[in-house]
């Protein structure tokens with residue numbers, strides 16, 4: 001076994017504190033990664049507070065935006081060598097044999113993929129995430145980080161990047177398409193950068209004027225303040241695709257649906273604690289679709305990293321030390337981060 005340390009919640013809603021645990025010794029196909037940086041995703045907050053009622057095991061070391069360097073490999077590893085710059089996202093394994101896994105869609109594994117933390121591995125051990133100094137992952141679920149991406153900025157791409165890249169690709173964002181992004185947070189700001197890089201016209205839908213200048217710098221073409229009802233009235237039937245990254249259910253979905261064109265699609269990636277209230281009328285009236293999307297597959301995550309590497313697309317980050325993670329959580333809840341916290345795991 002490998003001795004590891006991390007920041008863990010001992011029980012739901014407990015503040016994160018230093019925690020010692022063990023990782024498995026590397027098996028034939030395993031890669032041992034010295035974790036340098038880990039992003040703070042809003043899902044980490046939902047999970048450590050058990051807001052989704054998943055009953056995941058505690059103590060819980062969260063973190064699924066992991067960037068680091070390979071320090072050891074199992075005897076049969078072929079894809080990576082010691083010294084490689086690598087990442088790990090939300091998945092560390094899947095059944096590998098279901099119809100979805102066979103199509104490189106292991107994020108939609110029918111038998112349930114193994115999440116980076118809060119899951120149980122095939123050998124029965126509980127997975128622990130990236131707010132830690134070391135992780136052991138089977139090579140098929142490890143990503144290569146392009147040289148053009150600094151490790152600390154690559155980290156948030158492993159969740160915020162792929163979760164927005166995947167639906168933008170799937171629903172055809174590109175030249176001639178109008179995309180709107182609900183909520184300018186960690187995911188939202190990546191949706192803006194990636195959507196604009198794909199050639200779409202991107203509009204940010206944010207609660208106040210506060211982030212208007214930032215949105216422009218990130219590449220957004222337009223900015224609408226959703227606290228004003230007039231923004232909805234003046235922009236009805238405008239968008240082909242809307243990506244909903246809002247972490248709360250306190251939103252009037254009908255107003256957002258009305259922004260879609262005929263046959264437009266609103267894709268929710270935000271997972272609030274409570275259900276959204278959806279009346280089908282605005283969908284019915286303009287044959288609109290309401291969809292969801294879960295991160296992305298390993299293959300698509302590598303494609304996204306290469307896409308970002310080639311264009312030097314990186315998140316806006318604020319670095320924090322591990323002892324400041326609880327304060328960082330409070331600031332994420334207040335949307336007081338521009339736009340992703342990254343923990344310097346070397347300071348653990």
Ligand SMILES: NC(=O)c1ccc[n+]([C@@H]2O[C@H](COP(=O)([O-])OP(=O)(O)OC[C@H]3O[C@@H](n4cnc5c(N)ncnc54)[C@H](OP(=O)(O)O)[C@@H]3O)[C@@H](O)[C@H]2O)c1
Nearest residue numbers: 042043183184185186187206207246247248270271294295
């Ligand atoms: N589907 C997936 O695979 C997947 C993957 C990762 C994360 N997620 C989920 O995606 C959500 C966003 O994650 P994140 O890390 O980007 O969070 P975040 O950085 O906190 O961003 C969320 C944004 O939502 C907006 N918002 C927050 N509360 C709101 C409210 N009451 N009303 C209206 N807007 C509000 C804010 O934007 P403004 O300040 O601009 O209004 C905020 O910046 C979370 O629920 C997370 O669990 C899902």
Ligand SMILES: [Zn+2]
Nearest residue numbers: 041043159160
């Ligand atoms: Zn995430």
Ligand SMILES: [Zn+2]
Nearest residue numbers: 095098101109
């Ligand atoms: Zn499967």
